[in-house]
Amino acid sequence: MTGSTTDRAATAAAASTTAAAATTTTAPAADAARTEPARILAHPGASVPDAFTQAELGWLPWLEPADEATLTERQYAGLVDRSRASSDYFRLLVRDPDILRARTLTDKDIFYNAADGLPRAERELAAAATSRFNGCIFCASVHARFASHHSKRHDDVQRLLDDGTDAAQDAAWRAVIDAAVALAATPSRLSPSHLDALRAAGFDQQSVADVIHSAAFFNWANRLMLSLGEPEEPAGA
Amino acid sequence: MTDLIDRLAGVRPGGSVDALRRHRPATRDNAQASYDALFTEIDETHATRAERAAVAQFVAVLHDDEVAAAHYAALARDAGGDRLADAISDVAGAARATGPYGRYPADGPLAGESVDGPRFLLDDHGHAELGDRLAAALEHAHLLVFRPRESSPAALVALADAGWSTDGIVTLSQLVSFLAFQLRVAAGLRLLTNEEAAA
Numbered sequence: 001m002t003g004s005t006t007d008r009a010a011t012a013a014a015a016s017t018t019a020a021a022a023t024t025t026t027a028p029a030a031d032a033a034r035t036e037p038a039r040i041l042a043h044p045g046a047s048v049p050d051a052f053t054q055a056e057l058g059w060l061p062w063l064e065p066a067d068e069a070t071l072t073e074r075q076y077a078g079l080v081d082r083s084r085a086s087s088d089y090f091r092l093l094v095r096d097p098d099i100l101r102a103r104t105l106t107d108k109d110i111f112y113n114a115a116d117g118l119p120r121a122e123r124e125l126a127a128a129a130t131s132r133f134n135g136c137i138f139c140a141s142v143h144a145r146f147a148s149h150h151s152k153r154h155d156d157v158q159r160l161l162d163d164g165t166d167a168a169q170d171a172a173w174r175a176v177i178d179a180a181v182a183l184a185a186t187p188s189r190l191s192p193s194h195l196d197a198l199r200a201a202g203f204d205q206q207s208v209a210d211v212i213h214s215a216a217f218f219n220w221a222n223r224l225m226l227s228l229g230e231p232e233e234p235a236g237a
Numbered sequence: 238m239t240d241l242i243d244r245l246a247g248v249r250p251g252g253s254v255d256a257l258r259r260h261r262p263a264t265r266d267n268a269q270a271s272y273d274a275l276f277t278e279i280d281e282t283h284a285t286r287a288e289r290a291a292v293a294q295f296v297a298v299l300h301d302d303e304v305a306a307a308h309y310a311a312l313a314r315d316a317g318g319d320r321l322a323d324a325i326s327d328v329a330g331a332a333r334a335t336g337p338y339g340r341y342p343a344d345g346p347l348a349g350e351s352v353d354g355p356r357f358l359l360d361d362h363g364h365a366e367l368g369d370r371l372a373a374a375l376e377h378a379h380l381l382v383f384r385p386r387e388s389s390p391a392a393l394v395a396l397a398d399a400g401w402s403t404d405g406i407v408t409l410s411q412l413v414s415f416l417a418f419q420l421r422v423a424a425g426l427r428l429l430t431n432e433e434a435a436a
Contacts, residue, residue, distance in 0.1 A: 035282060038403040040390045050345030062390045063403050095404045098278070099411045102270035106418075109263035117260075134337050135347075135386030164350070186336040186382055186417075187301035188424040195428055205429075209257045212425030213264060220418035223381050227388035227410055 038063055047233040049137055052161035054144045054154070057137070058232040059225065065091035072097075080104045092228060103220070110213045118203065118210035121150035122176050126211055128157065129180040130218035133165050138231040139222050172201040180215035240265065241272050242419060245304050246426035247434075254429045268419065275412050276312065283405035287317035288371055289412055291325050292378050296413055298329035299382050300420045324366050325375075332357045332379055339384030354383060373399035374409055381413045 043060045065088045066075065076082055078097025084090040093100045111127070114120045124147035131140035144161055148154040159167045165181045175197040182189040190212075198208050240248075242265075248254045258265045276289055290312035297305040306329075314322040338354035341347035357379035359372045367375070373396050380392055396406050 035402050035405075037400055038393065038397040038406050040393050040397060042390060050342050051347060062393055063406060093407060093411070095407045096274075096411060098274035099271060099408070099415070102267045102274050103411070103415070106264055106267040106271060109261060109267065113261065113263065135339065135341065183421050183425060184337065186299065186334075188421055190421075190425055190428065192428055192432065195432070205253070206257055206260060209254075209261075209426070209429070213261075213422060216418050216421035216425065219421055220414045223385045223414035223417055224410060226385045227381055227392070227414075228407075 043230070043232070046230065049231055049233050052132060052137055052140050052144070054141060054148060054158065054161065056145075056234065057141050058234055059089055059138055059229050060232050061088045061092050061229040063092055063228060065089075066094050074098075077101055078104075080108075089225075089229070093224070107217060107221070110210075110217050117206040118214065119150070121147055121153075122172070122207075123210060123214040124150055125157075125160075125173060125176050126180045126214035127218045127221075129160060129165055129177040130184050130215050131222055132160060133181045133184045134219070134222040134226070136218075136222040136226050138225050139218060141231070143218075172203075175201040175203070176211055179211050180218075183212065183215045184219055240269050241308070242268055242423055242426065245302070245308065245419075245423035247304075247430045248426065249430065249433065252430075253433050254426055257429070258426075268422065271415050272419065275408070275415060283402050284408045284412075285316075287313065287321060288374060289408075290316045291321055291367075291371055292374050292409065292412060293416060294322065294325045295329045295332070295375050296378055296382055296416045297420065298326070299333055299379070300416075300424075301333070302420050302424065305420055305423065321367075328359065328363060328367075328375065332375075334383050336383035337385065339387040341386065356380075356384075369399045370401065373401065377409065378413045381410070382417065 041060075041062050041064065046060055049057060068085050068091060071085060071091075071094065075094045075097045076085070078094045078100040079085055079090055080101060090100070111120075111123050114123065124143050127143035128140055128147050131143060140161060144157050148157045151157070156169060156173065160169070160177065165177050169177060175194070179190060179194040179198060182191065182194050195208055198211060203211070242248075243255070243258070246254070248258065276293070279286060279289065290309060293309040294306060294313045297309045310322045310326065313325055334355050336354065338352040340351040340353070343351075357376055359367070359376065364372045377392060377396055380387065393406060396409070401409065
């Protein structure tokens with residue numbers, strides 16, 4: 001079983017932190033309450049990080065995850081990996097199981113189908129740069145860590161987090177980061193010159209398409225992670 | 238079956254960009270499955286077809302993507318009528334901006350990276366025209382598109398106050414966030430299809 005990128009860390013971290021931190025934990029009554037206005041969760045005691053880091057963080061939901069005891073087979077299909085039922089993030093998203101399933105399978109292929117095309121390290125770099133630019137401290141922590149692991153270039157990754165997407169990098173990473181940042185803008189600023197820079201740095205056309213997909217995907221992931229909950233520094237960190 | 242990203246990006250069947258996409262069939266198929274889960278094969282209990290199409294039309298205009306805006310406007314017209322699609326076109330045109338922007342905590346180390354920009358709120362006329370539920374959804378979509386770093390529990394309270402359920406907020410969040418992906422893949426691949434056409 002392969003866990004997925006941002007999600008894998010959320011599984012472990014959210015499972016260990018949320019139960020203690022949520023102030024309202026009453027499970028909603030089944031169907032009768034389904035269409036009632038949402039109840040918003042607050043975590044007044046949480047230690048929310050205010051800087052980018054490669055350290056492991058938790059994630060606290062602002063909406064009630066689905067009750068694990070009543071998950072349907074369709075919802076387990078949405079989780080893809082049954083073990084994700086222990087994650088608050090996934091049990092929140094599994095309230096709409098079909099889009100969660102399609103999202104997760106898209107994520108897995110973009111980041112883990114790396115027999116050819118863009119190497120794993122540069123896929124994670126594109127994810128980390130996008131997250132840094134959009135301001136997703138949680139997503140950036142996970143994917144900076146993965147980028148460091150696959151590239152063995154911890155200091156270069158840390159410079160991206162500390163000094164931002166304009167911080168000095170070699171030509172190949174410069175090209176990946178610049179393309180990711182340009183694509184993260186709304187409207188997109190990605191231009192033919194970004195693609196030329198990637199090719200000049202040695203990336204083939206499949207790799208260029210992989211940069212586009214890796215960066216584009218984190219504009220999806222960042223918005224879910226940022227808007228449905230918040231990161232938390234683990235106790236004792 | 239039509240692949241929407243192919244259509245948005247102008248991918249030529251049998252061409253080089255088509256080959257790049259077909260080399261990653263799980264990505265291609267699940268991007269389309271994501272679209273279908275949000276817009277085609279849907280349960281309207283928590284978010285209606287018209288609400289989904291209207292928000293998508295709004296988001297596509299904010300991304301300055303004319304092809305996508307036309308596609309989602311057609312969905313909105315089909316699900317909610319001309320009046321809905323025209324109203325969305327009006328409010329979206331006035332809501333365009335350049336992102337991402339937004340503030341970081343003023344007392345934190347990222348305060349120097351805070352960037353201000355417009356916060357989109359519909360006036361009374363907009364609420365009357367679109368209804369409180371859709372008005373709240375559009376305001377939230379604008380937040381997610383341009384300043385996701387300013388997301389907050391208060392933003393979700395605004396949706397709940399307008400009647401959005403927990404399930405509905407999850408679907409709405411997925412829809413706007415998915416479009417942030419789909420429209421960028423289309424934008425990136427469009428550059429490649431333009432190169433292919435010029436070669």
